[in-house]
Amino acid sequence: MTKQSNHQRYGPEQLSEYPDVDLDWAHSDTDDPTKLTIFDPATPHIAAAWITVDSEACCSLERAR
Numbered sequence: 001m002t003k004q005s006n007h008q009r010y011g012p013e014q015l016s017e018y019p020d021v022d023l024d025w026a027h028s029d030t031d032d033p034t035k036l037t038i039f040d041p042a043t044p045h046i047a048a049a050w051i052t053v054d055s056e057a058c059c060s061l062e063r064a065r
Helices: 006-010
Strands: 024-027 035-039 050-054
Touching: none
Parallel strands: none
Antiparallel strands: 024 035, 035 050
16 A cells, blocks of 8 residues: 555645635734634534644645645
């Protein structure tokens, strides 16, 4: 079996279209944000269903695609 990188298995060329996601986000501080938290506002498990990253590691969705 040949090993594939994540990009080879899940990269844009593997998708006929991107899935729709309904996520929301919040900054740690609106004046000088250092962290960005992404979450699903509709989940009943909001206290445990989120991810936070350093703002410097973030990029726009258009750039990621």
